[in-house]
Amino acid sequence: MLTKRIQPMASQAKRLYVELMFQVMGRALQAVSEVDSVVQTEAKALPEGFLFEMMVMPDGSKLIVEHMGEGRFHYHGDTAPRPVDVSIKFKHLTHAFLVLSFQEKTSVAFAHDRMLVDGDVSYAVRMTRVLNRLESFILPKIIAKRAVKEYPVDLHLPEKLTSAARIYLKVATHFVQSARA
């Protein structure tokens, strides 16, 4: 009886968490692409207008970003202006939760068949590197280590702190702006 009542609540909480994380990541992706040259270099190889999606199957939360050119990303929220080019699909909400709550590394989740890639694999590989870079920026080192295969050695603390602060600031302003809009 009790489990029956508790479970939908737990899954509701997971759903909200995943949705919120997608929002934070989407905004952070846009912000980090404005300040970090490593991310910009990675992104420059993507075609202009390239649409990237992360989503929870079958029809759950979504994160959509577009490459605007020059290595800059634009966060589109959860609706794409046209069909996306590459989609990373979590097979289940639970898998998305494991990854986005940093209990399972993105690379491990791939290895564990937790998600599918739809579209050009080489672009998906590139986006995974961008996401890793993003996670090591915005997360405290102790959590970032759990999230990415290797914590970049060239990410020294001052740079990390200042950039992360800038990203947080940008994310925060973006939130405020969209709340106003």
Next chain:
Amino acid sequence: MTNTYYEFFCPVKVIAGKAALEHIPYELSGLGAKRPMIVTDKGVRAAGLLDPVIAACEESNLDIVCIYDDVPPDSSTTVVRDIAAVYRKEKCDSIIAIGGGSAIDTGKAVNILVSEGGTDIAKYSGAGVIKHPLKPFFVVPTTAGTGSEVTSIAVITDETKGVKLPFTSSFLLPNAAIIDPRMTMTLPPHITAATAMDAMTHSVESFTCMAKNPLSDAYATAAIKKVSQSLLQVMDNPKDSDGRLELAQASTMAGIAFSNSMVGLVHSLGHATGAICHLPHGLCMSLYLPYVLEYNLETIRQPLGELLLYLEGPEVYADTPASRRAEASISALRKLRDALYKRCQLPRTLKETGKVTEDQLDHIAEMALDDGSIMFNPKEVTLKDARAVLQRAWA
């Protein structure tokens, strides 16, 4: 509790051993197929390898309706379209691919077109696009290496766009893989060596990369043992049919292993090198294997050390202190490469290939970083790392 999780899938019927080819007519009729088409290449046909298959079918009153023997080394979308047209014109109802990875991948792609319809194979590129079972499809491997007879992937070049299109679907898996020692007996020494090293690499990467699991581990170790025990014997005595069968089975087992656990950086570098310098896949595998293992060493010390048992046998394993086994495994692989170099000049460095120039290394590194297999390499690889590995593999 750990986060351990894995999937393992291999629904291919394996028909292996003496007189295996003679089972083809029975297996085809079991699927209601009466008008098979053979897809193969000129080298395989010239080696006389179609004759026993055709004879086996004729003896059971099954006519091979047509034979396409013009598959090129890097099969293309145009070739696939042409073969599909022949298949339709001749009203075939099934495909038998006979050959190495090139003919097999082509057969898989043709099967998509003739089953799903249309003339544009590019439309079906990607993962999970195909949603229905395809036509009856049999594979007779004639190289012992790619394991393509048990993998759910095919790679076809789109000539107009100059890109390699991957196709992945479990529906690409053949209904049956027929492993007959007669089919690899004619393999020339350097292809025997290179393709066997492809199988070795599939096993070693499968056992040391991120998606390893207990079932793929079992196939990988068994395959390594077979290649280690039989490859040099076969190199010295090409007509050793028991040894040939061992290598052919090892290749299939390694294919089962890696299609369930994926491969890593050796393949990322190898795919890029194949595309840029047009070197055979197996050669690239043999070339990069030790350098990549050295790069990954500290991340894979434990599993790589375990492989010493299968590479060198129980005595050497027991005599080697646990802390030295990973290095000893790399040495064993280097020793095998030296022995192959002695017998057929299979290159051990990029320089030895004579087909790669040092100024191509940066391009190879960049392309390798975009290869899907790099996601499963146990250690993160940056552009700088890839360049460093290539530099070590140079000479």
